[in-house]
Amino acid sequence: MVAGSAMATDIPKEGAACKACHSIEKKQVGPAWKDVAAKYKGDKDAVSKIAANIEKGGKFGWGFAASMPPKGGAKPENIKMLAEFIAGL
Template sequence: MKSVIVALIAASGLIATGAAHADQKLASSKGCMACHSVDKKMVGPAFKEVAKKYTAKDTDALVKKVLDGGSGVWGSTPMPANKAMGVKPEDAKTLVTWVLSLK
């Protein structure tokens, strides 16, 4: 019984890691990683810094910001409107949810 529980815990960890990796792949495929990194500032803030600043209640506002772009929150360099570059609302929500999970 103990080995079954350990196996289930290990499997759930693999599933969670796979989902996180898949969302980082989505971020790469949508061009996010050209300006952002998971843990260090580049042109834009590190995703972990974004996760520290916002909570799940900010998801809709962050999805809008990803899609429409913006500036001023993290400095003077604007983030372009990503919907113009083919990011769909459902992809933006997946990305925002992933970023917020990086706390």
């Protein structure tokens, strides 16, 4: 693999703040994003639902001790891109 190719092994730089609580493969303070993708598998509205949840934050039934902070530290213009990334894992 060529360095810099689009491999879903790490969170994109637009989501740097998300890394405090999430990784792609492993549960941390919040759910692994692969698990989030699995939750929405087959849902045609996955991207808009995930984006809306990132936007408002809170609890989504995962049962983690912490809550998702609204926007999770992302810039508003990056939320849709991050939702697309997560839905596509």
